[in-house]
Amino acid sequence: MERKPLRIALHPDASSQWIAGVLYVQTITQALLTVSKSDRPESHLLIRRSYDGSHYSALRKSANSIQIFDDDLGTNKLKRLEKWGRTILKNQPRPQTIEGCLRKTKADLILPCRESLGSQFNSPWIGWIPDFQHKYLPGLFSTQELESRDQKFQELIDDSTHMIVSSQMAYHDLLNYYKAEPENVSVYSFRTHADRVWFDSNPLKTANKYNLPEKFLMFPSQFWQHKNHLILLQAIAIIKERVQQDICLVLTGQDQDYRAPEHPNILKRYISEQGLDANVSYLGLLPRQDQIQLMRRACAIVQPSNFEGWSMLVEDSRALGKIVFLSDIQVHREQNFECAHYFEPTSAEALAQLLMDYWSSLKAGPDLEAEMRAREANTALMQRSGQKLMEICRKTLAK
Incomplete structure (x- = not known):
């Protein structure tokens, strides 16, 4: 029986103040494009409305669809209705939740998430921690931010279906500084596509x-x-x-x-x-x-x-x-x-x-x-990167 291609929702969640976050997801889309056509996944881009801008223009071109969602609407139905009512009166687009965007795309999973979507989120999701800089250079952070990052990272690890980090160093840091099961963490070292x-x-x-x-x-x-x-x-x-x-x-x-x-x-x-x-x-x-x-x-x-x-x-x-x-x-x-x-x-x-x-x-x-x-070398690197990412996605969905 022929295996159905995956539908992957990509979640950069990066403003114009952090261009690297957008470029990181661009490396993911380019890696996925190297996967054989029979197995190549669809990629659907999720953009937070308040973060949307020209810095997403290149990334938009490589996605099968673009979905815009609104900032934290919360789970309170009355508050959502109130916000929808206000937007209708002001002739603005109806607010969209990230869950609604996922239903539209019929995505199998969502990645990379730098903020927890919650342990009860209705789709599998892969968390990503870019680095543990605050453990090595604590003097660059306030006491409050040090505590906040530790709390945020542990929540991300606890709630996610799977986690990715970018290096072996970060993999060992995650297991050393936080409570995590090794089998729930993968190393995905991104590569730049030579466009x-x-x-x-x-x-x-x-x-x-x-x-x-x-x-x-x-x-x-x-x-x-x-x-x-x-x-x-x-x-x-x-x-x-x-x-x-x-x-x-x-x-x-x-x-x-x-x-x-x-x-x-x-x-x-x-x-x-x-x-x-x-x-x-x-x-x-x-x-x-x-x-x-x-x-x-x-x-x-x-x-x-x-x-x-x-x-x-x-x-x-x-x-x-x-x-x-x-x-x-x-x-x-x-x-x-x-x-x-x-x-x-x-x-x-x-x-x-x-x-x-x-x-x-x-x-x-x-x-x-x-x-x-x-x-020439980049072609092989990107192919290996795409294969690695597909392995991680399949592993996540098998849980």
Whole structure:
């Protein structure tokens, strides 16, 4: 008897303030597209109305359907009727619940859920915890947030049908810090899909659009404290002072950190005080296509982060065949990227020396041969990723 393809509801639940959450679900949809046609699941995208926006445009294209649901309507029927009544009077769309969206799509399960849907939810659901950063860098969190994250994560583990994490490190952290059965947790290490359209554009044209020099390093990342921008800026200052007056670093991403609102300004002041205005170009949050073209054009990528659950920047670089200067942390080692050069993330001197050692041999991109090799390897990586995800979904539904 022919097996019926699964219907999977995808639940990014990510606002424009957390683009990585949307990109993560994009990696899932692309992995599922590599599954053989006879077994390939339908994917139905669930978007919270208050989070909807242009950051979902690429993800929308890869889904079989788009369902919009409203923020927590609660379970009180009277309150739901009152809200529906108000929306009718205001000629607004009738509120939709996430349960209603699932009924429309006839989805078999929903993933990845960062918030608990409850132990009595009427469909199987897979929880996802991106990382356990608060266990390693507690100083970046308030006491209240530390307690809240622990409570939220344990609730997610208790209520979910199954759990996924992105690395072996996170798998061991989950079992070490929380009450969980090992068989109820799977490791799903996402991979970036090397999209064909990325290689149809001219990266030089994009670099010229932003008035960038011939040769530059790049670090595309939001200005979170744990991303360790300051060490990178200190390394650039050392290099400028000692050997390379015209070294250039390009920074992209949102200049926000809700836990430390002053942090982005500290970084900008450092750039100014050290006389690095001509050496550091901050371009803000770019369209994904522009970001990728600048990565292709860059002579190398730098990823100095103090902590990652599974670095999307490393996976992006792998898909593009880029050289990466990478902080020597456990997850980066687990990602096992052959084009990486590692440095101690607390030492600006070590990073500066590493960059100086390689600077003269680095060339502006794109390196077409490296890209071709990376794209060939990416096909197999994405296929394995799709197979792994299907195994997890089948395992979840078998419970």
